[in-house]
Amino acid sequence: MTLNERVLFLGKFGAIDHSPLKDHARCLNYPKVETTRQGIAPHLTGQTVTRVVVRERRLRWPVSPDLETVLGDQVINAVERRGKYLLLRTEHGSALLHLGMSGSLRLLPQQAPLRKHDHADIDLTSGYTLRLNDPRRFGALLWVPNPPESHPLLRALDRNRWVMISPPLISTSRPAIARRRSNYSS
Numbered sequence: 001m002t003l004n005e006r007v008l009f010l011g012k013f014g015a016i017d018h019s020p021l022k023d024h025a026r027c028l029n030y031p032k033v034e035t036t037r038q039g040i041a042p043h044l045t046g047q048t049v050t051r052v053v054v055r056e057r058r059l060r061w062p063v064s065p066d067l068e069t070v071l072g073d074q075v076i077n078a079v080e081r082r083g084k085y086l087l088l089r090t091e092h093g094s095a096l097l098h099l100g101m102s103g104s105l106r107l108l109p110q111q112a113p114l115r116k117h118d119h120a121d122i123d124l125t126s127g128y129t130l131r132l133n134d135p136r137r138f139g140a141l142l143w144v145p146n147p148p149e150s151h152p153l154l155r156a157l158d159r160n161r162w163v164m165i166s167p168p169l170i171s172t173s174r175p176a177i178a179r180r181r182s183n184y185s186s
Contacts, residue, residue, distance in 0.1 A: 041079040100138025
């Protein structure tokens, strides 16, 4: 692949050089979120949600009052990541999870005792529960009808986060740096 075929994606944490053909190039690298996804995906995929319990609805965005009914009795088809968001995909929509600054997801037996800041449980047919714990309540648990990519939070990842720069602007010379600064000052 030549230099002209490469695209530089600038994101929140600096420059990441990826081929424009690769799907993962559209997401920033969030190791905590990706590690969580890899850890829970094998245990959730193919499982049916038997019950949803929300103990605290006042998270970053209020949890929908009908989340328990729309997510209940759904089969989780896939666990995916879009940037900093996790998607539990079902036939009728997706649960969109955000861990915030201090949130975590734990896969526990359904009888496991509650800890402080355990805000939501998603019980599964396997006898385990996916528990959202977030001391600062900066996380989120939302229901998104299909297709989830149409949700404003996920649409914003493609529209607002990525800036493409042509290779001639990538230079350490003073005129190139000045051009880059003037392009982003507005």
